[in-house]
Amino acid sequence: MLNRRMFLAAAAALPLAAACGRSGDALERARGDGVLRVGIAGEEPFGYADSSGAVTGAQPEVARAALATIGIGGLEAVQVNFDRLIPGLVSGQFDMITAGMTITPGRCTQVAFSRPDFVALPAFLVPVGNPRGIATFGGVARSGQRLGVIAASSEKDYALAAGVAPDRIAEYGGQSTLFRAVAAGEVPVGALTALSLRNELQRNPGSGLMVTRPVEPVVGGATVTPAGAFAVRPADTDLLDALDGALDALHSSGEWLRITAPFGFTADNDPPAGLTTSSLCALPADDR
Numbered sequence: 001m002l003n004r005r006m007f008l009a010a011a012a013a014l015p016l017a018a019a020c021g022r023s024g025d026a027l028e029r030a031r032g033d034g035v036l037r038v039g040i041a042g043e044e045p046f047g048y049a050d051s052s053g054a055v056t057g058a059q060p061e062v063a064r065a066a067l068a069t070i071g072i073g074g075l076e077a078v079q080v081n082f083d084r085l086i087p088g089l090v091s092g093q094f095d096m097i098t099a100g101m102t103i104t105p106g107r108c109t110q111v112a113f114s115r116p117d118f119v120a121l122p123a124f125l126v127p128v129g130n131p132r133g134i135a136t137f138g139g140v141a142r143s144g145q146r147l148g149v150i151a152a153s154s155e156k157d158y159a160l161a162a163g164v165a166p167d168r169i170a171e172y173g174g175q176s177t178l179f180r181a182v183a184a185g186e187v188p189v190g191a192l193t194a195l196s197l198r199n200e201l202q203r204n205p206g207s208g209l210m211v212t213r214p215v216e217p218v219v220g221g222a223t224v225t226p227a228g229a230f231a232v233r234p235a236d237t238d239l240l241d242a243l244d245g246a247l248d249a250l251h252s253s254g255e256w257l258r259i260t261a262p263f264g265f266t267a268d269n270d271p272p273a274g275l276t277t278s279s280l281c282a283l284p285a286d287d288r
Contacts, residue, residue, distance in 0.1 A: 026095040026232065027070070027239040035074045036067055039094040041082040043150075043175045044199045045263035046100030046228070049079060058263040059098040062117060063230065065259055066246035081173045083152035086110050089233060096239070097231040100193070102154040108281035112234045115244045116227035116271040116280065118260070121214035122155050123194035125182045125201075128210045134189050136215050137162035146170055148178050148187035154226060155191040158217035175200055183207050193226070195264055227271055227280055 030036040040047035040055065047057040055077040064075060078094050085097050089111060100120070103113045124134050125148075132143055140147050141163035149156040151171040159169055170187050172178040179200045182190040190197070194214040201211055216223045230247075232240050250256040257267060 025238060026236040027072075027242060030067075030095065030239075031071045034072070035076050036063075036072050036096060037076045037078065037094040038063065038096045038098040039085050039088050040077050040079050041085060041099040041174065042079050043082065043099065043196055044203075045195060045265075047077075047098050049077070057098075057100075058260045058265055059100055059117070059228075059230065061259050061263075062247070062250065062256060063096070063098045065250060065255065066243055069246045069249070070242040082150050083173075086152075086231075089231060095232065095236070096243075100228045101231055102226050103229050103277055103280040104154055104157065105281055106157075107231070108277075111231040112236070112240050113277045113281070114230040114232075114240060115247055115277055116275050117229050117247060117256075118265060118269045119225060119227050119271050119275075120193040120195050120269060121226060122158065122191055122217060123197055123214045124212040125179065125190035125192070125197050125209055126188070126212060128208055130210065130212060132188060135212060137164065137191070137217060140164055140189060140191075144168065145189055146187045148172060148181050148190035150174065150178055150192060153192070154217075155193075158219065159191065161217070161219040179204065179207075179209075183209055195269075199264060225275060225280065227275060229277065 038060065040057065040060065042048045045058050047059045050056050055075060060075055078088065080088050082099065085099055085101065086107065088094055089097055103116065126132065126134050132145060134140055134143065137158050140159060146168050147159055147164055148170045149159065151173060156169060156171065160166065170181065172181060175192065175196055178190045178192060181187050194211060197211040201207065201209060217226060230243060251270065257270060
């Protein structure tokens with residue numbers, strides 16, 4: 001049986017403040033308020049509210065540690081569907097995205113990303129035994145199977161780049177709805193980060209599903225590195241610079257791995273030396 005968890009509405013589950021009228025310098029405002037408002041998508045293990053309503057996940061916990069070193073004592077979170085994260089940031093609903101968002105060239109035209117915080121390869125959610133032999137996005141395209149993804153996700157873009165027809169892609173609002181769609185046979189395969197899929201599978205024993213080996217996505221004929229980061233508005237350069245300095249310290253000291261290990265991250269998820277946000281923003285234009 002699937003574990004159909006009940007989620008509280010964002011207004012009840014998460015500490016919220018007024019959604020509009022956010023102006024001025026985000027760093028100084030957060031220092032004055034003692035908290036920074038962040039956006040999450042309810043996706044485990046990246047950023048979600050636990051059963052008590054407390055905001056947690058790898059990125060909120062890393063953010064707490066980083067922000068504490070630059071004079072910001074805590075987080076307030078607003079939970080929205082993944083495809084509403086960038087609009088929410090741009091409109092001032094919150095000041096930073098802490099949801100495991102992948103750096104892509106298209107997103108770089110709308111928001112400013114921090115240094116890469118982690119690398120998380122995608123994988124596929126399929127029935128046990130993988131009867132259709134799905135192993136790559138190209139394989140999905142050749143099979144003609146319908147593919148389930150989260151709306152506005154990088155997995156959707158990887159699928160399109162591999163030749164999956166747009167009308168063969170079904171979009172879902174979140175991780176759990178995608179999982180349930182595959183379990184119910186609504187779509188035969190789903191794509192998301194291996195971290196997210198394994199997390200969901202662990203919380204839903206007896207689903208009859210399995211997660212394939214992670215795959216390196218290909219865009220424009222080149223293998224791309226799916227690196228996630230924090231995102232702020234482009235004008236908030238002071239916040240971004242301070243955050244990057246704090247993140248550098250967490251990664252170089254090993255503290256980053258200590259914080260993220262309880263959420264399933266390993267040293268393999270630590271971005272390799274030399275991987276930069278600017279290089280990821282300059283990847284082929286197909287990777288929107």
